[in-house]
Amino acid sequence: RAPLHVTHVRIDESVDVIEENAFRDCEHLVQVETHDGIRRVGNWAFFNCKLLRQINLKSVVEIGRSAFWGCENLESVEFGDKLETIESFSFKGCISIKHLKLPSVITIELQAFCNCKALIDIELSERLETIETRAFIGCERLQRIVIPLKRNLFSIDRLLHLDRLRRKYKQFDGCDQLKTVDLVGGAHIKTVASLHMESWRSE
Known part of the structure; x- marks a missing residue:
């Protein structure tokens, strides 16, 4: 694990995995050269790295749980065409990200981009298969998304209410x-309504 006072990091070419908790709570970290x-x-690799502003993830296939949670000054993340999975809470609270382009992602897990309050637009991959519940909850400035037309794209919140199972789509x-x-x-689907678009926003 890196010392908490580190400010600049260059990842050696021998490293193919940035390990769990590697730079956790390095609040002075400004630059990472990948x-x-x-x-x-x-x-949790970069959890709470509050001064980190940009990072290149062009070769990354998987981004782990809570990897960038709390990186509140992170503005620019370059995703490549290899990324498949963004795990739960990966970018939660990254309140400076404005644009997302995910050209190859297949799975976006629970609350992956929760409370990314500056996020304006998202372009998602045609390879996308699953967006788990609450993935983009609280992205209050989000205006536009590009998303593939597919069945069963959204997972469901299941709430037990008055002994009845209620289906809720809370991705947005x-x-x-x-x-x-x-x-x-x-x-091809028969109706746009089958995408449950009416449930993407708060009721």
Whole structure:
């Protein structure tokens, strides 16, 4: 684990996994120089690195749980065409990210981008298969998303209420500025209503 006072880091080319907790709570970390051989960013790897402003993840396949949670000054993340999985809470509270382009992602897990309050637009991969519940909850400035036209894209919140199982789609709950949804590619479906678009925003 890195010393907490570290400010600049260069990841050696022999490293293909940034380990769990590697830079956790390094609140003075400003710059991380990566390379094209990194395959995974581990759980909590950059948790609470409040001064980190940008990072290149072009070669990364998996981003672990809570990897960048609390990186409140993180503005620019470069995702490549290898990324498949963004695990739960990965970018929760990254309140400076404005744009997301995820050209290859397959799975976005629970609250992965929760409370990214500056986020304006998102472009998602046609390879996308699953967006778990609350993935973008609280992204209050989100205005536009590009998303594939597919069945069963959203997982469900199941709430037991008055002995009845209620189905809730909360992927975009609290995204009250969301006005434009561009549907691209994917499987043919009979009605847009089957995407449950009416439930993406707060009721």
